[in-house]
Amino acid sequence: GENVEQHPSTLSVQEGDSAVIKCTYSDSASNYFPWYKQELGKRPQLIIDIRSNVGEKKDQRIAVTLNKTAKHFSLHITETQPEDSAVYFCAASIDYGQNFVFGPGTRLSVLP
Amino acid sequence: DTAVSQTPKYLVTQMGNDKSIKCEQNLGHDTMYWYKQDSKKFLKIMFSYNNKELIINETVPNRFSPKSPDKAHLNLHINSLELGDSAVYFCASEGQEGEKLFFGSGTQLSVL
Numbered sequence: 001g002e003n004v005e006q007h008p009s010t011l012s013v014q015e016g017d018s019a020v021i022k023c024t025y026s027d028s029a030s031n032y033f034p035w036y037k038q039e040l041g042k043r044p045q046l047i048i049d050i051r052s053n054v055g056e057k058k059d060q061r062i063a064v065t066l067n068k069t070a071k072h073f074s075l076h077i078t079e080t081q082p083e084d085s086a087v088y089f090c091a092a093s094i095d096y097g098q099n100f101v102f103g104p105g106t107r108l109s110v111l112p
Numbered sequence: 113d114t115a116v117s118q119t120p121k122y123l124v125t126q127m128g129n130d131k132s133i134k135c136e137q138n139l140g141h142d143t144m145y146w147y148k149q150d151s152k153k154f155l156k157i158m159f160s161y162n163n164k165e166l167i168i169n170e171t172v173p174n175r176f177s178p179k180s181p182d183k184a185h186l187n188l189h190i191n192s193l194e195l196g197d198s199a200v201y202f203c204a205s206e207g208q209e210g211e212k213l214f215f216g217s218g219t220q221l222s223v224l
Contacts, residue, residue: 043154043202043215044155091213098215099168100145102155106184 004092006103013080014111021106023090024072030092033066033073038087038105048072048075048106115139118203118216125193127224133219134187135203142168143206144186145213146178150199161186193223195198
């Protein structure tokens with residue numbers, strides 16, 4: 001079955017700097033890769049996603065890149081702000097949404 | 113934001129008790145899930161229901177039983193609660209196009 005790894009487990013950056021979180025997956029059949037943000041005590045919420053037929057997607061300060069050959073994808077946050085502090089989860093799934101497998105999460109702290 | 117709602121938000125109970133968590137979605141989705149998030153924040157899938165049919169059961173103890181009276185509801189019943197069941201349980205539903213996963217607000221279960 002699919003296995004998703006995520007690094008780093010914790011990340012601290014200064015406000016205004018960029019943050020990068022990387023995930024690898026094991027099943028080459030996975031074709032949908034969402035990223036979720038979970039603020040303290042709240043539900044995970046989708047912030048960006050990418051399909052396997054696209055190499056990069058951007059939405060304002062966040063972007064995701066996908067390397068299918070290497071089976072890894074990354075979340076990039078530019079100009080970080082304190083409200084970006086949260087736990088971020090990557091996920092991979094086959095058939096665009098069935099059987100989501102989540103990474104273990106990255107706790108991002110943006111220091112003022 | 114009440115697209116996926118679950119109750120109660122907090123549940124404190126004694127070992128050996130039986131409890132239920134309710135989940136409802138008003139998005140018209142066909143697939144609903146239960147996830148368990150442990151103290152280390154790992155998100156693990158427990159069950160998935162598609163049109164009232166169980167399609168995933170990730171080796172969850174049979175003390176846990178999902179019940180779906182209709183496709184808008186997926187409740188979780190837990191019998192003979194154990195200390196290790198303490199966690200946050202998230203209900204989620206999946207978009208018609210088989211992609212985006214929407215989470216409920218979570219139920220923090222504490223077994224004493």
